[in-house]
Amino acid sequence: MNITLENAEKMISAAKEKAVAINTKMNIAIVDAGANLVAFVRMDGAWLGSLDISIKKAKTARFFDMNTGSIGELSQPGGSLYNIEHSNGGLITFPGGIPIKNSNGEIIGAIGVSGSTVENDHAVAEAGISAL
Template sequence: MNITLSQAENIIAIAQKKSKSIDTKMNIAVVDSGANLVAFVRMDGAWLGSLDISIKKAKTARYFDMNTGIIGSLSQPGGSLYNIEHSNGGLITFPGGVPIKNKNGVIIGAIGVSGSTVENDHAVAEAGAEAL
């Protein structure tokens, strides 16, 4: 199953609303179950450098079907996934990427958010992922 464009646009709208509520400007990416970009928005004034990061966070969350922050904790020196961020053409292993599940709990895509602190990035990504 794949996320639809309509679902992705709704997820981005909810994520933007959360971003505005915490006074941040974000880049927000949604990928489908194959980690292909479905929808993207760069809010006015969001960092240009975070554009690529948001897409890679979404892809990373989908590639491994877990929050990117969890992958980050496993990829520290001595961790079981140490250096994984160098695989798959470059991964992002800090918070802000979250898998998206449908009402049956099946992963149909992922959201990646970047543009603020990792705590804010994760909060906005969670809000978007929970929009379904």
């Protein structure tokens, strides 16, 4: 139950379109159900540091089957998952990562976007999700 490359490319295409529409330059990553990279693009001029962040967001979303921002709410000082980011070779727990589900509701991968505000990152990830 893995996302296909064809669908991953559809998602990336839609995400890029959204990124252009809101005047941002994004790194966009798609992982499969095993949290392994399927497709990635870095738009011209996008932040270099967001390369790794976009991949980590996608992995994080699949690792815990939820939006990355939801984990970040629990990992704050005093929170129940404080400093969970030290696991799995580094998590990113602010918005921009979203699990991908098939038509049966099964999780088949995740998308991660980084390159602008977390609100924009999340919006571009959502645009990718909507393309499926």
